[in-house]
Amino acid sequence: MNIIMCITGSVAAVESVKLARELKRQGFDIKCFMSDSACQIIHPYSMEFATGEKVVLEITGAIEHVKYASADLILVAPATANVISKFAFKISDNPINSLLITAFGQKTPIIMVPSMHDAMYQAVEENIEKLENEGIQFIAPRIEESKAKFPHMEDIVLKVLRETSAGDLKGKKVLISAGGTYEAIDPVRGISNRSSGKMGLELAKEAYIRGAEVMLLAGEMKVNIPPVIPTICTSSTGEMATQIQDLIIDYDIFISAAAVADFTPTNFEENKISSSKNLLLNLKPTPKIIEKAKIINPDIFLVGFKAEYGVSREELIESSLLQLKTTDIVVANDVSIDGAGFGSDFNQVLIIDKENVEENPLLTKKEISKIIFNKILTKLK
Structure with missing residues (x-):
């Protein structure tokens, strides 16, 4: 199965390398999109090493936002207040939001993993609720030290496995x-x-x-x-x-x-x-x-x-x-x-x-x- 992993400009981006490696161990093929801010926290080479794939940093003539929108799952981890709010109102001014809007139009499953200061998290709760009502999945952060921190790795992996499984116990x-x-x-x-x-x-x-x-x-x-x-x-x-x-x-x-x-x-x-x-x-x-x-x-x-x-x-x-x-x-x-x-x-x-x-x-x-x-x-x- 193919997962497109989007990394945005939260300090929790440092956890993304480990997350990508764990998802690879679970048998997923991973392709990564990174925002400009994320590149200031970790180098794209880190994600290329973790995934074995070139990282998408811009939209080119290959129309990457369309090419990869039909994946089995889009995982935004970490998801900042910026990417959540823009997606809530379908604003497309960067490669990641262009991908998300296209994937949403194609009904591709999307999971977002918020990670930011607690005050920012509270400020975007209305946007999160709007997206949840539209079918977007969220994994709640760990609220510690006035921060909405990256969830435990196992929680993210379990949620991804659930979303991509055959669902043969759904309804039970x-x-x-x-x-x-x-x-x-x-x-x-x-x-x-x-x-x-x-x-x-x-x-x-x-x-x-x-x-x-x-x-x-x-x-x-x-x-x-x-x-x-x-x-x-x-x-x-x-x-x-x-x-x-x-x-x-x-x-x-x-x-x-x-x-x-x-x-x-x-x-x-x-x-x-x-x-x-x-x-x-x-x-x-x-x-x-x-x-x-x-x-x-x-x-x-x-x-x-x-x-x-x-x-x-x-x-x-x-x-x-x-x-x-x-x-x-x-x-x-x-x-x-x-x-x-x-x-x-x-x-x-x-x-x-x-x-x-x-x-x-x-x-x-x-x-x-x-x-x-x-x-x-x-x-x-």
């Missing part, structure tokens, strides 16, 4: 639970597990890229969640169960990837327990979240996760088949397998439904998330 609402839970004993102690939340987060990213309306229900996470992924934070199994009961009626797909605790302390001590004496801890079972999902929403497509430790393949399948009584698919794994334990970027899973058992080798959790959604889409057809 996907709820995903992720991470571990924390069952408090007293104000400073509790019971948890070693779940990192990596698998759930990769599933949320994949659903987002494919065009779904995503909600990530995050427990105790050991990974950073990109701001572009809508998230509700919870801590205990009880809190997560309450959120799911409130939300699940409105969703088409629920993927229960969180490693929720099976037990919680019977009593919570209001004061810190003294460490000078033995402690006897009484536990009670936690709510079985996955068992209630289909009762609340019978039409939901439900994916459960089953983790075991040091079991045979047959034992893993047998325990997963029991969970299939309340789910449509079970993703099962043995966390004792080398390289596939808690916190790893890899896993080795069986994907089990009522018809068959699909075995997978050791794969990245990103690759597994793609396989899971391909399976879901096959089942939903």
Whole structure:
């Protein structure tokens, strides 16, 4: 796919080289337009190096603004108050705005990444709203130190991937639970597990890229969640169960990837327990979240996760088949397998439904998330 990347005169232009390289790693072909002001911040050779293509600095007899307007996506990163405001009123007095107006006329998708002083950002909000009403996509900046700063790189890449994907989950609402839970004993102690939340987060990213309306229900996470992924934070199994009961009626797909605790302390001590004496801890079972999902929403497509430790393949399948009584698919794994334990970027899973058992080798959790959604889409057809 082809992306035309436009760089304007914000100091955030220094981030554009890294952004272009990351988009290249994602498989995109990049062609760059630069404004005169951007050239005063970074040299065009930098972008030529990053993209492998000559940078467009002026409109020539090759009519570059028309030639490149039919790309798969136009990405303006960074976008200054100047380029946003001129585009809002379709003023064409430079190569970038000429390209944007032509692309707009051809209905080419356009994403803008504002980056400027916060006061300027507030001053052009009306122009941003006007463009959003016309179908132009914006990625909100990070507001820090009175500046509307360049967003996190991953947010931009995820937005680009979403805009250029086939959108096979567009129109679907996907709820995903992720991470571990924390069952408090007293104000400073509790019971948890070693779940990192990596698998759930990769599933949320994949659903987002494919065009779904995503909600990530995050427990105790050991990974950073990109701001572009809508998230509700919870801590205990009880809190997560309450959120799911409130939300699940409105969703088409629920993927229960969180490693929720099976037990919680019977009593919570209001004061810190003294460490000078033995402690006897009484536990009670936690709510079985996955068992209630289909009762609340019978039409939901439900994916459960089953983790075991040091079991045979047959034992893993047998325990997963029991969970299939309340789910449509079970993703099962043995966390004792080398390289596939808690916190790893890899896993080795069986994907089990009522018809068959699909075995997978050791794969990245990103690759597994793609396989899971391909399976879901096959089942939903």
